[in-house]
Amino acid sequence: MPVRRIEPAADYGRLFDEVKGRLAGDPRRREASFARFRELGFPNQRAEAWKYTSLKSLAENAPPAPAPVEVTLADLEPYLLTGDVKRLVFVNGFMAPELSDIEGLPAGLTVASFDERVTHEGALLADADAERSLTALNAAMAHGGAVVEVADGTDVSPTLQLVFVQAGDAGGMANPRNVVRVGAGAKLTMAETWVALGVAGVTNVVNDFDVAEAGELTVDKLQFGRGRATLIGRSAMRVAQEGRLAQTTVTAGGGLVRNETFARLEGPKADLDLNGAYMPVKGEHVDTSIRIEHRAPDCPSNQFYKGILAPGGHGVFAGKIFVDQVAQRTNAYQQNDNLMLARDAEIDTKPELEIYADDVKCSHGATVGELDDVGLFYLRSRGIDKETAQAILTFAFAGEVIERLAHEDSRHQARRALLARLAGGEKLAELV
C-alpha cells in the first residue's frame, strides 16, 4: 500500500505543548485528538483529494503558536459588513471583544464563543471526520470560533458576520471551530470572512453547519489573503428535509487556500447551492474540494464555480456528486468555468459523479478558456483600450458569481478585491 501521509515535524509536539494550557474543554480529549493527528500525519499528494495541492511545507515546518496581536476597527473596516449586522471577531484565534458586537441579539439567536461553550459541552469537539488529519489537528488545538444557534421558527433579521483575522508577520497557527445550527423553519444569513493582515500565518478552520427541517442558512464566504498566508478550511454541512443552505465563496488572495466542503442532503427536498469565484495571482494556490451526498429523494443541488487564473496563479477544482440509491429524482448540477489570463497560469479541474439511483438528473461540466477575441475587438472598436477591455470582460466573467452573494457589502468587497487584482482594474472603479 502506498504511503499517503507525511510525517508531521516534531515541532508540532512543541506547538501543542505551548498552546494546550489555554485550551478549553477536556484535556484528555485534546491529547487524544493530537495523538490521532500524529498517527494520521498530513496527507501527501498520492492521496487523490490532495493530488494538486502540497502540504509538504506545512508538514515539515510547524508554525509557531499564535499570539494575540492588536488590531483596530480601522484595520478591519474594508472587510466589515455594515447595516443590520452582528459580529464576532477573532484575531489569530483569540476572540476580540472590542472589535465584536453581539449586544442585543434578537430572541431566538444565540451566539457564544466556542471556548466558552466547549468547557461545558465536550461533545462539541467530537470528531465527525475521524480520518481527516487536519480535523484532528483542529480538534486538538481548537481555540476561537463561534457556536451559533437559531431556535425553531426564528427568522433572524441581522446578518451575523464571523471575522477571522490573521495578524502580524510571525506566522502563528490558528485553529478556530464554528458550529452553526439553524432550527426547524428558522432563517439565518451569515458571513464568514477571512482576512490576512500579515503576510504569513495559518488558519485551519473546521465548520459544522446544520440546517434542520425547512430551515434556511445563507453564507457569504469572503477570503482576503495576502503573501504566504494560508487558509485550510473544512465545512461539514447537513441539510434536513426541505431545508436550504446556500453559500457563495469569493477567494481573493492567499498563498495557499483550500476550501473543502462535505455536504449531506439528509431529508427529501433538501436544497444545497454552492457558488464560488477564485482568482489566484502569481504564487497563489486556491483549491476547492467538494463532496455532495444526496442521501434522500427529490433534492436539488447546485455547484457553480468560476476561476480567473492570473499569470502564475494556480487553481484546483474537484467536485464530486454522490447519489445514494434512495435518492431518486435527484437534480444535481455542477459547473466549473475557468478563464486563463496567461500561459503560465494553471487550473486542474475534475468534476465527478457517483450515482446509485436510476431516476436522476445530474449534469457536470468544466471549461477552460481565454478571453473572447471577438468580444475584445467589439469593445476596442468602440474606443475602449485593450487593457480596459480585457479588465471589463474578466470582471464580467466573475460577475455572475458575485451577484449571488447575499449582502450588498459582500458584493462590494468582492468586486473591489477582484478589481484590485486585475491589470487595468483601477479604471473600472465605478463598477465596484
Add this chain to the structure above:
Amino acid sequence: MLKIENLHARIEDIDEGEILKGLDLEVQPGEVHAVMGPNGSGKSTLAYILAGRDGYEVTEGSVRFEGEDVLEMEPEERAAAGLFLAFQYPIEIPGVANMYFLRTALNAVLRARGEPEIDAAGFMRRLREQAEIVGIRSDLLKRDVNAGFSGGEKKRNEILQMAVLQPKLAVLDETDSGLDIDALRTVADGVNRLRSPERGIVVITHYQRLLEYIVPDHVHVLVGGRIVRSGDKTLAQELESKGYSELMAELGIAVPADALEATA
C-alpha cells in the same frame, strides 16, 4: 476623408488567396456611399479591415482616413479618430451593462480626442434622447450588452452606439440583414438623422432594400474583391432588376455560381 487605394487583403492562416484584390474607394464628408455585392465578394472583409479586426493581412495598398494611415492604428485609435463600424453580427457581452459600456466607450473616445469626459447625468440625457430616436426600450439600456436581444434589437443597439459616439465616418455592415420592414425603417431613420455635411457613411449591403430608406449619393458594386462598377442611386435599382449575374455578364466578369445563388 476616407481614401482606399488598391487594397489587397487575405485571411491569415487560411490558404485561399486574396479576398480583396485591388479595391479603390473614396468618401468625402457629407456623402453616403453604398457598397453592394454578392456573398463572398469581400464586403465584410472590407468592413473588418477598416475597423482593425485581427486575422486579416493587407498584402498591398493603403487606407487613409483624414490623411492618417488607418492600417497602422489599433481598433480603439480608429474609434477615437472617428471611425465606426456597425457590426453585421453584434457581439453579446454578458455581465457588462449596455449603459456602462456606452458611457465607457464615449468617455474613452472623448479622452482620446482631448475633450472633457461627460458626467453621468449629461450622458443619461444624451442616451435617452438617442435611444428614443432609434427605438430602443429603456430596459435594454440596463441589460447586458446585446445579451438576449432579438436580431432587430441588436441592430438598433449598433445604431444607438453610433448615435452616442457621433463618428465622422460610419460603416454599416449589412445592417439590414435579419430586420423586418418596421425595424428597417426605424434603423434607416436613425441613420438618416446622422447624415450631415461633416459625416461620411458607407452602407454595405447585399440588397437594394435598405437603400430605399437610406438613399445613397454613390453606389459601388463589389465583386471578386474589386469595385467593378460605380454610379449613382439608379445603379442600385438597375442591380435589383437585373440581379448580379446579368450585370456581371454585361461587364464580362465571371463570378462563381454559388456566390450568386442568394441574389435572386
